[in-house]
Amino acid sequence: xxxxxxxxxxxxxxxxxxxxxxxxxxxxxxxxxxxxxxxxxxxxxxxxxxxxxxxxxxxxxxxxxxxxxxxxxxxxxxxxxxxxxxxxxxxxxxxxxxxxxxxxxxxxxxxxxxxxxxxxxxxxxxxxxxxxxxxxxxxxxxxxxxxxxxxxxxxxxxxxxxxxxxxxxxxxxxxxxxxxxxxxxxxxxxxxxxxxxxxxxxxxxxxxxxxxxxxxxxxxxxxxxxxxxxxxxxxxxxxxxxxxxxxxxxxxxxxxxxxxxxxxxxxxxxxxxxxxxxxxxxxxxxxxxxxxxxxxxxxxxxxxxxxxxxxxxxxxxxxxxxxxxxxxxxxxxxxxxxxxxxxxxxxxxx
Numbered sequence: 096x097x098x099x100x101x102x103x104x105x106x107x108x109x110x111x112x113x114x115x116x117x118x119x120x121x122x123x124x125x126x127x128x129x130x131x132x133x134x135x136x137x138x139x140x141x142x143x144x145x146x147x148x149x150x151x152x153x154x155x156x157x158x159x160x161x162x163x164x165x166x167x168x169x170x171x172x173x174x175x176x177x178x179x180x181x182x183x184x185x186x187x188x189x190x191x192x193x194x195x196x197x198x199x200x201x202x203x204x205x206x207x208x209x210x211x212x213x214x215x216x217x218x219x220x221x222x223x224x225x226x227x228x229x230x231x232x233x234x235x236x237x238x239x240x241x242x243x244x245x246x247x248x249x250x251x252x253x254x255x256x257x258x259x260x261x262x263x264x265x266x267x268x269x270x271x272x273x274x275x276x277x278x279x280x281x282x283x284x285x286x287x288x289x290x291x292x293x294x295x296x297x298x299x300x301x302x303x304x305x306x307x308x309x310x311x312x313x314x315x316x317x318x319x320x321x322x323x324x325x326x327x328x329x330x331x332x333x334x335x336x337x338x339x340x341x342x343x344x345x346x347x348x349x350x351x352x353x354x355x356x357x358x359x360x361x362x363x364x365x366x367x368x369x370x371x372x373x374x375x376x377x378x379x380x381x382x383x384x385x386x387x388x389x390x391x392x393x394x395x396x397x398x399x400x401x402x403x404x405x406x407x408x409x410x411x412x413x414x415x416x417x418x419x420x421x422x423x424x425x426x427x428x429x430x431x432x433x434x435x436x437x438x439x440x441x442x443x444x445x
Contacts, residue, residue, distance in 0.1 A: 101416040104440050109409030114278035119291030120252040121278040122338040124148060124379050128250030129260030130242035136232035136428060141196060142260030142274055143246040144185040144336050146377050152204055153213045153385050155180040158377040159348035163356050167332055167371030170197045171221035179345025181377045183220045187261035187295045187334050190226040192238040197222050199243035223334035223373055225297035227264030229427045257421030261295045267419050268312060269301030269324060271433040275418025279406035283399050288341045290403060292410035296418040298331040298370045305363035306443055315439045322432035329367030335411055337376035342393040352376035354404040358411025
């Protein structure tokens with residue numbers, strides 16, 4: 096698998112410094128795991144983001160969600176919007192496996208709470224999805240509870256990008272999409288904080304693809320390869336997960352995750368009718384006990400958020416590019432070819 100990332104080609108996105116891994120897992124405690132399925136016409140999987148090593152249900156995470164365009168079938172966002180908390184891992188998969196993954200997260204949380212002697216009577220699993228039907232036989236739903244468990248048990252601070260897990264069958268800008276990640280470090284009130292982003296990219300039309308302001312899609316089309324599909328309208332989806340260690344409220348988090356849309360737009364997208372743009376964010380600070388009295392929190396001033404907004408935009412843009420350049424070329428179900436961005440980088444870095 097090609098794990099040469101966009102920075103390895105001499106492409107720098109934005110001005111802010113990255114974390115040591117340049118991934119969402121630069122936020123301490125966050126881990127990511129995949130389960131990848133390549134069986135016949137099944138090219139799909141599950142990606143799980145663990146917000147921390149302990150039981151999220153008993154000590155919930157301050158969280159937020161934002162729906163930029165609602166053509167999607169995600170689960171758990173209503174309660175995040177109402178209560179501002181996250182109480183399970185976040186799982187990503189394909190559209191028609193959303194319910195099966197939801198069920199697996201319910202059972203995982205029940206098992207975890209029983210092992211920790213934590214009472215549980217209602218659970219809000221969070222599942223995001225993209226439709227990978229161009230490469231994956233989505234109607235014969237291949238993902239099972241065992242795949243979700245595999246992704247959770249294999250979660251680590253270091254993880255693969257590209258056509259793995261929930262990104263196995265996705266398409267981005269007419270090229271191969273996938274899972275990508277990036278991070279930025281900012282200084283707020285004299286202390287360093289990390290903003291990490293992970294995307295499941297499955298959106299955009301090649302004619303619109305932009306790389307650092309360069310009309311990369313047009314250049315790729317001019318040198319198009321055999322079997323490459325013709326440019327199609329912007330449709331698909333992108334799931335964007337943002338993690339941070341900033342002491343912020345759920346309201347501030349919602350402001351921050353909305354800026355990942357700026358990063359998406361920098362790659363050329365205009366958010367087409369059939370494209371679902373869903374953002375979910377959480378912070379590892381300001382944890383909320385499941386059963387508590389009055390809660391005190393430290394919140395950064397609103398006027399200090401500008402560098403955070405910039406970090407969210409830069410990390411989202413770079414995560415998308417990493418998802419594309421790390422992915423391998425694969426044939427679609429109709430024989431069309433979805434090429435890796437890596438195959439065109441020689442054209443884009445002259």
